Structure formats: C-alpha cells, structure tokens
Amino acid sequence: MSGSRRSLDWGFPRWRSYDATERQATTVRECDRHGCTEKGDCPAPKAPNSPDRWYFCQKHAAEYNSRWDYFEGLDKAEKAERAKAEQTENAGYAEAQHYGWSSGGDGSRSADEMRALEVLELEADADFTAIKKAFRTKAKEVHPDVKPGDAEAAKQFQTIQLSYEVLKAAEERRVWKG
Structure with a gap:
C-alpha cells in the first residue's frame, strides 16, 4: 500500500490549496449608458434587424425599451401584416393572460x-x-x-x-x- 495516496479533495475543510484560476477576478460588463456603473446584463438592439447590441442595466433597459418601435421603417401595410403574424404566432399565450x-x-x-x-x-x-x-x-x-x-x-x-x-x-x- 505504499503506492496509494489519499486525495486531498475530501471533506470539510478543504485540505488542498486553491488554484490560481479560482482567485482571478471575473469580468463584469458595465451598463452602456453614459455615467452608469451598474452591471450591464440586459442586451438591447442598436437598430432594427441589426446583430449589434447595447448592454444596459435593468433600469436603463426599461427606459430604452419604452421608446422602442418594433415597426420602425415599415409602411402601413407591412406593419399590419407583421402585427397580424405576431398576433397569430402568439395566440397560445393569450389563453394564459389571466396569470x-x-x-x-x-x-x-x-x-x-x-x-x-x-x-x-x-x-x-x-x-x-x-x-x-x-x-x-x-x-x-x-x-x-x-x-x-x-x-x-x-x-x-x-x-x-x-x-x-x-x-x-x-x-x-x-x-x-x-
């Protein structure tokens, strides 16, 4: 039994040392709103149909989304068509709206x-x-x-x-x- 050695990963307290990777700081993305130092974990599109995103805190994401126009740049017929398609697609959720x-x-x-x-x-x-x-x-x-x-x-x-x-x-x- 001279070759077997017990692992130091058992029990409490932890008997082995912590790795250096566990001690490194994690990067936290700040809110993209000028002057805000909160955590920016709410993505918001920079423009319609664009993959680019802003990352806002909860407060600024709500402010940004309150003025967001999903149908911006569409003519009246396209707006009506897209609204109807969305309504049809989401009809199942209307059944549970009382929740x-x-x-x-x-x-x-x-x-x-x-x-x-x-x-x-x-x-x-x-x-x-x-x-x-x-x-x-x-x-x-x-x-x-x-x-x-x-x-x-x-x-x-x-x-x-x-x-x-x-x-x-x-x-x-x-x-x-x-």
Missing part, C-alpha cells in the same frame, strides 16, 4: 384596450371611472334615439359601445385577479 402579474396603468394594457381608449379619447393610464364617464358622454352625442335615421351616428355608437365592452371586460379581469 399575469401586472395591473392597469403600468403598460399592461393590450392592443385592443389601447384602441378602445383611443376611440374614447383617453390616456393609457385612465381609470375605470374616467372610462365610464367618457363612454356616457360620447354615447349621448351619437345615440340612435338622439339622432334617429343617421347611419353614421349608429356606426359611431356601436364603435363606442364595443370599446366600452372591451375595457369593461379588462377591468373585470383585473378586479378578479386582484
């Missing part, structure tokens, strides 16, 4: 909700009381009882009513989640 963590006013509104808010001429962070008030005001202007026989007014009323129903359903989902 989301966010609430209204923080960018969690869907595209349908945003269009409904545009119809009612409201901001994205409007609460439900403001939505209800805007709906009633606009509906009174174009209601079929107020403008009988006016086809355009009837169409506007239906659009306003549909917008309100979309926003009401979204509010009910938020209240149910809450």
